[in-house]
Amino acid sequence: MGDESASTRIPMPHGHPRSVSVVIPARSWDTRLDDTVASLVAMEVPDHIAVEVVVALADDSTPSVPEGVIVVRNLSGTIPDALNAAIAVASGEVIVRVDARCLVQPDHVTRVLEGLEDPAVGCVGGAALVLDRGLFGSTYAVAFNSVMLGPTVYRYRRSSGPVDTAYLGAWRRVDLDALGGFDPALVRNQDNDLADRVRSSGKVVWYDANLVVGYFNDRDLFGALRHHHEFGLWRMIQRDRGSRALTARHLGALGGFAAAGLASLGALVSQRSRSTVLRVGAASYAAAGLWSWRSATRLRQARSDIDGPPLHPLAPVLAPALAATLDAAWLAGLFRGMIRARRTAR
Numbered sequence: 001m002g003d004e005s006a007s008t009r010i011p012m013p014h015g016h017p018r019s020v021s022v023v024i025p026a027r028s029w030d031t032r033l034d035d036t037v038a039s040l041v042a043m044e045v046p047d048h049i050a051v052e053v054v055v056a057l058a059d060d061s062t063p064s065v066p067e068g069v070i071v072v073r074n075l076s077g078t079i080p081d082a083l084n085a086a087i088a089v090a091s092g093e094v095i096v097r098v099d100a101r102c103l104v105q106p107d108h109v110t111r112v113l114e115g116l117e118d119p120a121v122g123c124v125g126g127a128a129l130v131l132d133r134g135l136f137g138s139t140y141a142v143a144f145n146s147v148m149l150g151p152t153v154y155r156y157r158r159s160s161g162p163v164d165t166a167y168l169g170a171w172r173r174v175d176l177d178a179l180g181g182f183d184p185a186l187v188r189n190q191d192n193d194l195a196d197r198v199r200s201s202g203k204v205v206w207y208d209a210n211l212v213v214g215y216f217n218d219r220d221l222f223g224a225l226r227h228h229h230e231f232g233l234w235r236m237i238q239r240d241r242g243s244r245a246l247t248a249r250h251l252g253a254l255g256g257f258a259a260a261g262l263a264s265l266g267a268l269v270s271q272r273s274r275s276t277v278l279r280v281g282a283a284s285y286a287a288a289g290l291w292s293w294r295s296a297t298r299l300r301q302a303r304s305d306i307d308g309p310p311l312h313p314l315a316p317v318l319a320p321a322l323a324a325t326l327d328a329a330w331l332a333g334l335f336r337g338m339i340r341a342r343r344t345a346r
Helices: 003-008 031-040 079-089 108-115 134-144 173-179 190-200 221-240 249-271 271-301 315-345
Strands: 019-026 050-059 071-075 092-098 121-130 167-172 204-215
Touching: 019 031, 019 079, 019 108, 031 050, 031 134, 071 079, 079 190, 108 121, 108 190, 108 204, 108 315, 121 134, 121 190, 134 271, 134 315, 167 173, 167 190, 167 204, 173 190, 173 221, 173 249, 190 204, 221 315, 271 315
Parallel strands: 019 050, 019 092, 050 071, 121 204
Antiparallel strands: 092 167, 121 167
């Protein structure tokens, strides 16, 4: 991926893209970003496709970057500004987003180009596989790569098809320009908002179940709680800016959680039904842990090219409790966003 490959444009027949720009938002250049760029360099790309990598850094460091990688500065430090800054200098006909703590598979670019061959498709994305290990990292991986943290399909689904949003994303440059890029006001959920605008334009957001991107969470418990709380908060800010924040699946999940909570609370008040509720609750907890472990393991099998330690044996035991805690943080952010919106309206 040298300078020559980043600048040469070889014509392709039938209007197919000839060049791809991979854009990466990053706070600073660290070892995680080194690994991300290395996985991009190792991609298997057809000779007639020119690929460049553009990294938007939030700090003013001067790293020794690999040949052919372009670095731009993102003075605000926010993700949407970083993405827009990288896109502004990118020369590719297709824009591919990759985050700074990701490991892409060798055919990443090839697969997104195949997905964009359909003119009805406006965005192609894949699944997010959490690679963190150790006790907390494994527990988060099991919780994340299952339905326990919500009905977002890119966490767990193993069948491809149209979706509300997919992990990361790839777009034709002409479509991305027509949509106005990423909303700079959305510090979080900017990808979800862009997916909503893709669908509003009449095109499809396509989820490729075989496009599995390894992702390092790299947060402790309090960092993960804050992160998911912010996602709930910014859902409401996203809604206030005219984008659809909550889908029918989200509302159904919220209604199910509320109904289960109220039913359990009511049953526990009754001395007669208390033991039954406890037994059913324990069985449900165990089933959720085992099912989520299976879901996470199954997704991990799709990235056999990534070596690493296995999931911690206690992960399925702790995952339901962690998921419930993170879901509560997300709900708290959601309600906080609703209150904030009402105050702003007043």
